[in-house]
Amino acid sequence: xxxxxxxxxxxxxxxxxxxxxxxxxxxxxxxxxxxxxxxxxxxxxxxxxxxxxxxxxxxxxxxxxxxxxxxxxxxxxxxxxxxxxxxxxxxxxxxxxxxxxxxxxxxxxxxxxxxxxxxxxxxxxxxxxxxxxxxxxxxxxxxxxxx
Numbered sequence: 001x002x003x004x005x006x007x008x009x010x011x012x013x014x015x016x017x018x019x020x021x022x023x024x025x026x027x028x029x030x031x032x033x034x035x036x037x038x039x040x041x042x043x044x045x046x047x048x049x050x051x052x053x054x055x056x057x058x059x060x061x062x063x064x065x066x067x068x069x070x071x072x073x074x075x076x077x078x079x080x081x082x083x084x085x086x087x088x089x090x091x092x093x094x095x096x097x098x099x100x101x102x103x104x105x106x107x108x109x110x111x112x113x114x115x116x117x118x119x120x121x122x123x124x125x126x127x128x129x130x131x132x133x134x135x136x137x138x139x140x141x142x143x144x145x146x147x
């Protein structure tokens with residue numbers, strides 16, 4: 001079989017509707033699939049995988065769902081003082097263009113995120129990648145020395 005592509009309409013593809021899953025949960029799916037070496041793509045909130053990996057993806061999604069259900073049960077037992085599963089980035093000084101560029105980078109990297117006003121929320125564990133994206137866009141804190 002040639003290399004599968006989610007954009008190839010002829011490629012045998014299995015689709016999973018994950019519209020009921022949060023952005024963070026879908027980011028967890030993307031990370032799990034990448035870690036397992038499963039090729040995948042997204043069509044909005046629909047997960048696309050090669051048809052021959054369907055059984056493995058079913059198992060992985062079941063594991064993720066079980067883990068998320070357990071986490072929800074744990075969250076019910078704790079005070080709800082915010083989302084402890086995310087890292088927040090305050091981007092008040094960023095322009096709309098800079099935010100759009102950041103969103104495009106995060107989408108390309110399959111990193112789930114959401115905005116709460118001017119605050120970017122990303123899942124814990126992707127901070128190093130997000131920091132690199134932020135640094136590549138934001139040069140306000142960099143002083144260029146002309147020698």
